[in-house]
Amino acid sequence: MFDFSAIQFVDVIEFIGTFAFAISGIRLASAKKFDLFGAYVVGLATAVGGGTLRDLLLGVTPFWMNNTFYLWCTLFALIFVMIFHNHLIRLDSAFFAFDSIGLALFVVVGAEKTLSLGFAPWVAVVMGTSTGAVGGVIRDVLINEIPLIFRREIYALACVIGGIVFITLSVTTNLNVIFIELSTAAVVILIRFLSVKYHLSLPVLKGERKDILKH
């Protein structure tokens, strides 16, 4: 399927990110008693959902339709969970690291693609954030839970800040693109690391009573 000699550093990163996102979808779907195929679909939607919304909004063919990579990667994640299901808890720090690396990559890829299509820099920030954060929202909608990323440690905001770093450096400097990408990734990963280590969350708005939901 793949020409392994052509694998580049960015492919390895993309595998790690897709794998980590798919794992999170597969585990949560399994906890809700989804069958194997359902878990696969939720894993795939978690991994490619953000980039798919981005590509639909940008008016281009969704990235995963050009390459079987993402389907195989999700299948690999499914098999991994099937084999190691009793040991996954112990791997949580590894998954967190993989997830953060994936998030950082998705922000960079999303912002870069948006700029290259000629959209305004602020659209690139929105699309970088969508690429990183929307997959997790789709996952939580599919498993019928309130989206986690809006309620716990800083997640989507890390994408926004990473996106702002990326477009600021891209638009106002002549720095090497690799350097800009790595700086953006470092910012996203650092924010995620600090927010989880110190349990940093954004505040919740006060004063709304639950009964407006019955409205």
Place this chain on the structure above:
Amino acid sequence: MFDFSAIQFVDVIEFIGTFAFAISGIRLASAKKFDLFGAYVVGLATAVGGGTLRDLLLGVTPFWMNNTFYLWCTLFALIFVMIFHNHLIRLDSAFFAFDSIGLALFVVVGAEKTLSLGFAPWVAVVMGTSTGAVGGVIRDVLINEIPLIFRREIYALACVIGGIVFITLSVTTNLNVIFIELSTAAVVILIRFLSVKYHLSLPVLKGERKDILKH
């Protein structure tokens, strides 16, 4: 950011509508303990979700990607809720009025855009309704509640009737476009006002037992 001298009446209406829709998303998200960023995202999705689905279906770039107006408007709504959260209940009639004005505008804009792209009049009715009603559905899916608009006072049907008025007048008469727009808006607002004042709801289908859900 904005050239204030160029602001027109329709911009004021659009601000009112976007603001009211965003407020409703932000308040409901806060009642479900979403953090500030989550509340912002739900507010934005409520305000621009319907028009975004419309534009994706019509095959054009989503309207909010051409203008930062909607992001600022949602930010303004968030700050407004943060400052006045203890007084929002007393403002409920004002919000209802704003929401109805926004709904009317969204129906007109949605139907008009669809016709201008050369689609059939009945597609314009569907798109006017989507523009008005889908944002609230996306909001309720994100906060993990059953969509309100399908269960309480007449809402989406007001959009359908408004859309039918709009295309009937547009296709069969030579009336001034402003007059057609205002007539449509008046119909939508009147239906909403009457249905809330007199608690008018559509009937619910009888005879289905809850247990088909376990099917």
Place this chain on the structure above:
Amino acid sequence: MFDFSAIQFVDVIEFIGTFAFAISGIRLASAKKFDLFGAYVVGLATAVGGGTLRDLLLGVTPFWMNNTFYLWCTLFALIFVMIFHNHLIRLDSAFFAFDSIGLALFVVVGAEKTLSLGFAPWVAVVMGTSTGAVGGVIRDVLINEIPLIFRREIYALACVIGGIVFITLSVTTNLNVIFIELSTAAVVILIRFLSVKYHLSLPVLKGERKDILKH
């Protein structure tokens, strides 16, 4: 509205499939106390949701926007449920047969359209599956239930296998296209029939505890 003399066999099949999918959406929405308009919207989304996602991903105008057929068909399903609501349980085997026929048709139509637009065969399998299975997922998200198709008898997997049969025969043989379509449909219907008759389900992943949802 329709030129009845031009009705072909495939139109009859399409009516049966759309009708059966719409009925399932309308019944479940009614069980959750949606009003008539809400039930209509859920019925329509169940019937056209899968094909709409497919068409958005393929970059073409959603099929139902070219023809009022699907709106009328859903209205007919709504009226049918209103009239016969006390007798629907007794019609369950008929609905199951209609639903399976619809599923088979949607897989064939989805895969065929994808190939005709020049996408890779594996994309056609994904799109055939989406056309058949995504409508039911959208239905369950709208009524705020966990998607059924990921938890009970084999459903989406029947679409995948049907899609693989379709592209294998299309790409590797010179068989008549009608024969390929009927073979695909037969496979989908047979798998559905056997899986419901013998309660065949895919296994659920073990080892994930519910508490990762609180994570």
